[in-house]
Amino acid sequence: MIEVKNLSKRYGEKLAVDGVSFVVHPGMVTGFLGPNGAGKSTTMRMIAGLDRPTAGDVVVNDRRYRSCRAPMAELGVLLEAKAVHTGRSARNHLLALAQTNGVSSKRVDEVIDLVGLRSVAGTRVGGFSLGMGQRLGVASALLGNPQTVVLDEPSNGLDPEGVLWMRTMLKSLAADGHTVFVSSHLMSEMAQTATRLVVIGRGKLMADTTVAEFIARASASTVTVRTPEASRLRELLIAPDITISAGQPDVLHVDGLTAQHIGTIAWQAHLPIYELTVQQASLEQAFMELTSDSIEYRTTTSADPHTETVAS
Numbered sequence: 165m166i167e168v169k170n171l172s173k174r175y176g177e178k179l180a181v182d183g184v185s186f187v188v189h190p191g192m193v194t195g196f197l198g199p200n201g202a203g204k205s206t207t208m209r210m211i212a213g214l215d216r217p218t219a220g221d222v223v224v225n226d227r228r229y230r231s232c233r234a235p236m237a238e239l240g241v242l243l244e245a246k247a248v249h250t251g252r253s254a255r256n257h258l259l260a261l262a263q264t265n266g267v268s269s270k271r272v273d274e275v276i277d278l279v280g281l282r283s284v285a286g287t288r289v290g291g292f293s294l295g296m297g298q299r300l301g302v303a304s305a306l307l308g309n310p311q312t313v314v315l316d317e318p319s320n321g322l323d324p325e326g327v328l329w330m331r332t333m334l335k336s337l338a339a340d341g342h343t344v345f346v347s348s349h350l351m352s353e354m355a356q357t358a359t360r361l362v363v364i365g366r367g368k369l370m371a372d373t374t375v376a377e378f379i380a381r382a383s384a385s386t387v388t389v390r391t392p393e394a395s396r397l398r399e400l401l402i403a404p405d406i407t408i409s410a411g412q413p414d415v416l417h418v419d420g421l422t423a424q425h426i427g428t429i430a431w432q433a434h435l436p437i438y439e440l441t442v443q444q445a446s447l448e449q450a451f452m453e454l455t456s457d458s459i460e461y462r463t464t465t466s467a468d469p470h471t472e473t474v475a476s
């Protein structure tokens with residue numbers, strides 16, 4: 165479990181993390197979302213004990229690790245993908261890490277298999293691709309079989325097979341009772357991987373909820389109805405606070421009523437229904453809606469798409 169309590173981090177004038185509190189529970193994957201510069205990496209670095217908070221506290225697995233990092237069996241960390249510049253092979257790199265942390269060489273071979281690096285375990289790490297480096301980083305994070313893992317953009321640089329592998333691995337870690345806290349900008353991937361979400365914007369907590377609730381809160385829950393009796397159904401449904409727009413002649417889009425309600429009214433009036441669909445926002449749409457005011461680095465729409473402006 166990770167408990168973050170009133171956590172703040174100031175870099176000079178910049179308050180990168182501003183009084184953030186949340187709890188990451190074991191047994192499920194928790195996604196950590198926020199626009200660029202929101203403070204995700206800074207928060208993760210403080211959880212990992214690599215940055216000292218300006219204020220507030222972090223408790224990992226019921227213990228405080230103030231000045232030193234949590235032991236490998238407690239907390240496994242993958243922070244921003246950095247190439248490991250070493251002439252060592254992947255296996256020797258992990259063996260060295262294992263020796264300094266009292267981890268057995270048997271575990272080294274286990275994690276090599278777990279991350280799918282068996283065929284290149286003897287290859288120099290310096291020549292690894294970004295995706296192979298990510299897998300090695302995950303292997304290092306899992307070496308101590310930690311109760312809690314904190315991974316910053318673990319799917320970064322992975323090919324589709326690698327992204328699927330990462331999703332499966334994170335879910336299986338969570339299913340085994342581990343605490344899994346993962347940042348990502350890949351919204352569709354997060355929607356498939358995480359059960360809960362912590363969302364920050366400009367250093368402040370914006371949401372701490374389940375993925376389902378987060379999406380439900382953002383979407384207007386429009387119901388699409390397909391019926392050959394669209395105009396009759398419209399007359400039966402229309403009421404104050406109910407908005408009905410027509411798509412094709414046999415399609416109505418209804419805001420303000422549930423699918424059950426619409427289905428029941430149609431059934432009572434003996435109107436045939438060919439389709440009744442609740443239109444839910446995607447996680448990406450929900451995220452954009454929630455964070456649109458807290459995007460710090462925004463591209464201008466009319467000018468050069470490569471130009472970035474910093475909002476005041």
Ligand SMILES: Nc1ncnc2c1ncn2[C@@H]1O[C@H](COP(=O)(O)OP(=O)(O)OP(=O)(O)O)[C@@H](O)[C@H]1O
Binds near residue numbers: 175199200204
């Ligand atoms: N060492 C540092 N010195 C000064 N400012 C920093 C430092 N590290 C981070 N910042 C600033 O703190 C803010 C939060 O940065 P952080 O890297 O935590 O955001 P992020 O949410 O991880 O962003 P991204 O999604 O782009 O990785 C940014 O404005 C960043 O410029």
